[in-house]
Amino acid sequence: xxxxxxxxxxxxxxxxxxxxxxxxxxxxxxxxxxxxxxxxxxxxxxxxxxxxxxxxxxxxxxxxxxxxxxxxxxxxxxxxxxxxxxxxxxxxxxxxxxxxxxxxxxxxxxxxxxxxxxxxxxxxxxx
Amino acid sequence: xxxxxxxxxxxxxxxxxxxxxxxxxxxxxxxxxxxxxxxxxxxxxxxxxxxxxxxxxxxxxxxxxxxxxxxxxxxxxxxxxxxxxxxxxxxxxxxxxxxxxxxxxxxxxxxxxxxxxxxxxxxxxxxxxxxxxxxxxx
Numbered sequence: 040x041x042x043x044x045x046x047x048x049x050x051x052x053x054x055x056x057x058x059x060x061x062x063x064x065x066x067x068x069x070x071x072x073x074x075x076x077x078x079x080x081x082x083x084x085x086x087x088x089x090x091x092x093x094x095x096x097x098x099x100x101x102x103x104x105x106x107x108x109x110x111x112x113x114x115x116x117x118x119x120x121x122x123x124x125x126x127x128x129x130x131x132x133x134x135x136x137x138x139x140x141x142x143x144x145x146x147x148x149x150x151x152x153x154x155x156x157x158x159x160x161x162x163x164x165x166x
Numbered sequence: 167x168x169x170x171x172x173x174x175x176x177x178x179x180x181x182x183x184x185x186x187x188x189x190x191x192x193x194x195x196x197x198x199x200x201x202x203x204x205x206x207x208x209x210x211x212x213x214x215x216x217x218x219x220x221x222x223x224x225x226x227x228x229x230x231x232x233x234x235x236x237x238x239x240x241x242x243x244x245x246x247x248x249x250x251x252x253x254x255x256x257x258x259x260x261x262x263x264x265x266x267x268x269x270x271x272x273x274x275x276x277x278x279x280x281x282x283x284x285x286x287x288x289x290x291x292x293x294x295x296x297x298x299x300x301x302x303x304x
Binding site for chain 1: 206207224227257299
């Protein structure tokens with residue numbers, strides 16, 4: 040039996056474009072944020088090279104450094120989550136594996152973000 | 167519209183894939199941008215480990231330092247530095263393109279070369295600086 044629905048009506052809502060614009064925009068937003076944060080992050084890491092544990096704790100735990108590192112972690116993990124999702128969507132076409140990988144990608148990004156943020160907060164609060 | 171053939175009824179032309187095209191610098195840079203992004207993604211494990219090691223205490227930090235300071239550790243960190251800087255400069259190029267500028271043949275070729283030259287130079291300078299600061303090979 041021929042469907043009475045129009046071709047457009049049949050495909051409405053079935054495409055992959057559900058939140059693409061937001062991802063595109065957030066990718067750029069975090070890219071812009073990443074530039075100064077990476078420069079600051081690299082300076083912080085280099086300043087710690089060759090120092091002992093006590094010095095590392097003191098530097099990373101100071102408020103300004105801790106805030107910069109937290110922003111760095113937040114922006115970078117958010118950015119990389121979007122980027123990896125694009126890669127997955129480009130190369131994995133089987134719906135179930137694609138969905139599974141996208142879920143794992145989100146878990147990974149949140150895991151890295153939370154673990155890193157926890158470490159920085161622990162150092163900053165000195166517990 | 168009602169009589170139009172569905173896509174599966176037609177032998178549609180298929181878009182050629184990468185091996186069809188002559189390798190070009192801008193194309194290679196696009197591929198490398200994605201590869202460095204993927205490498206940085208995995209490399210955040212090192213960042214998290216580094217931070218957790220410091221937060222855990224001197225012993226955990228010593229373990230991290232031993233691994234990071236080994237030959238392989240340094241090689242990975244050197245590669246990571248380059249990937250980070252290359253991806254950052256490549257991203258800057260993309261942000262410029264997002265404004266609608268830099269698409270001309272000469273401009274995009276220049277930007278590709280500048281990104282590659284910049285990332286390699288900055289990586290080398292950073293590592294030389296780091297070795298000088300820490301008093302050479304420890």
